[in-house]
Amino acid sequence: MIPSYPALRMRRTRSSSWSRAMHRETTLLPSDLIWPLFVTDGNEVEQPIESLPGVSRWSVDRIVERAREAASLGIPCLALFPNTQGDKRSDDGAEAHNPDNLMCRAIRAIKDACGEDIGVLTDVALDPYTSHGQDGLIDDRGYVVNDATVEALVAQALNQAAAGADVIAPSDMMDGRIGAIRTALEAEGHVNIQIMSYAAKYASAFYGPFRDAVGSGGLLKGDKKSYQMDPANAEEALREVALDLAEGADSVMVKPGLAYLDIVYRVKQRFEVPVFAYQVSGEYALIEFGAKAGVGDRDALMMEKLLAFKRAGCSGVLSYHAADAARLLNG
Numbered sequence: 001m002i003p004s005y006p007a008l009r010m011r012r013t014r015s016s017s018w019s020r021a022m023h024r025e026t027t028l029l030p031s032d033l034i035w036p037l038f039v040t041d042g043n044e045v046e047q048p049i050e051s052l053p054g055v056s057r058w059s060v061d062r063i064v065e066r067a068r069e070a071a072s073l074g075i076p077c078l079a080l081f082p083n084t085q086g087d088k089r090s091d092d093g094a095e096a097h098n099p100d101n102l103m104c105r106a107i108r109a110i111k112d113a114c115g116e117d118i119g120v121l122t123d124v125a126l127d128p129y130t131s132h133g134q135d136g137l138i139d140d141r142g143y144v145v146n147d148a149t150v151e152a153l154v155a156q157a158l159n160q161a162a163a164g165a166d167v168i169a170p171s172d173m174m175d176g177r178i179g180a181i182r183t184a185l186e187a188e189g190h191v192n193i194q195i196m197s198y199a200a201k202y203a204s205a206f207y208g209p210f211r212d213a214v215g216s217g218g219l220l221k222g223d224k225k226s227y228q229m230d231p232a233n234a235e236e237a238l239r240e241v242a243l244d245l246a247e248g249a250d251s252v253m254v255k256p257g258l259a260y261l262d263i264v265y266r267v268k269q270r271f272e273v274p275v276f277a278y279q280v281s282g283e284y285a286l287i288e289f290g291a292k293a294g295v296g297d298r299d300a301l302m303m304e305k306l307l308a309f310k311r312a313g314c315s316g317v318l319s320y321h322a323a324d325a326a327r328l329l330n331g
């Protein structure tokens with residue numbers, strides 16, 4: 001006999017705020033957030049980035065203030081990206097190996113000021129330093145060559161490590177770079193420097209504002225499809241993750257974020273390792289511009305999306321919203 005009332009009233013546990021709190025399966029905390037920051041030359045400089053409303057490039061002194069702010073908000077880690085001056089960009093991206101480059105100066109200043117209060121994650125890839133905007137070294141056809149690039153990336157990673165980086169995050173998608181970087185770090189005695197590999201990084205249309213921010217967008221000839229992944233592929237992402245873990249990655253990243261939560265979920269289910277996602281510049285900009293155009297409440301849109309990363313299985317999210325979200329979470 002069919003009862004005259006629903007066998008189970010799913011709405012019962014939703015009927016009051018205390019009960020919703022009690023049944024909530026996923027939480028977002030400031031410690032789930034990694035804050036990407038752009039560094040530029042000069043002193044007391046803040047340069048707003050038009051295609052990333054609310055995000056600026058900061059000079060090293062100002063980045064230190066941001067680091068202190070982040071630590072006080074409970075954000076555990078920053079991700080740094082340099083806007084290298086045009087005259088320091090070259091075909092081979094040699095500025096990446098300069099121990100006094102913008103990145104190294106920013107790492108040292110943050111570590112001097114904040115010590116263990118905050119982690120510094122550094123991006124390994126040549127695009128902020130190359131005159132052609134590709135992540136690696138190119139041959140005369142413009143093809144990014146793998147093994148020579150890996151050598152350059154190893155030197156770049158060691159340079160960042162010497163400056164005090166806590167987490168090395170290769171975003172270049174060359175084959176074999178995680179193993180090569182791990183071996184080099186061990187050889188130099190950097191046994192506790194982590195590697196967070198951008199293991200499944202897709203050739204995405206969502207990176208546009210980032211390329212404006214680091215100044216590589218206008219320079220880029222062609223695309224990055226010969227090394228970044230095809231957005232159609234998921235099994236291939238699992239192979240990439242398996243390789244990077246075998247080569248010594250401590251954690252893996254999926255990038256972009258929201259359109260690739262199925263990848264996050266599958267990686268988490270399969271490998272049971274720390275998985276991070278990068279909510280990239282284009283995703284961030286869509287929320288900001290969308291809210292301005294009346295799509296919805298900006299803070300609500302922001303928090304719902306960040307929570308989705310946690311629900312999918314992320315240990316944390318790299319997001320330009322990190323500081324604002326942490327402020328909201330801290331009440």
Ligand code: PBG
Pocket residue numbers: 123124125126127135171172206207208209210211224279280281282
């Ligand atoms: C490049 C790099 C990119 C991003 C992080 N590292 C762009 C690219 O691959 O062209 C994108 C981040 C973002 O869009 O926020 N090594």
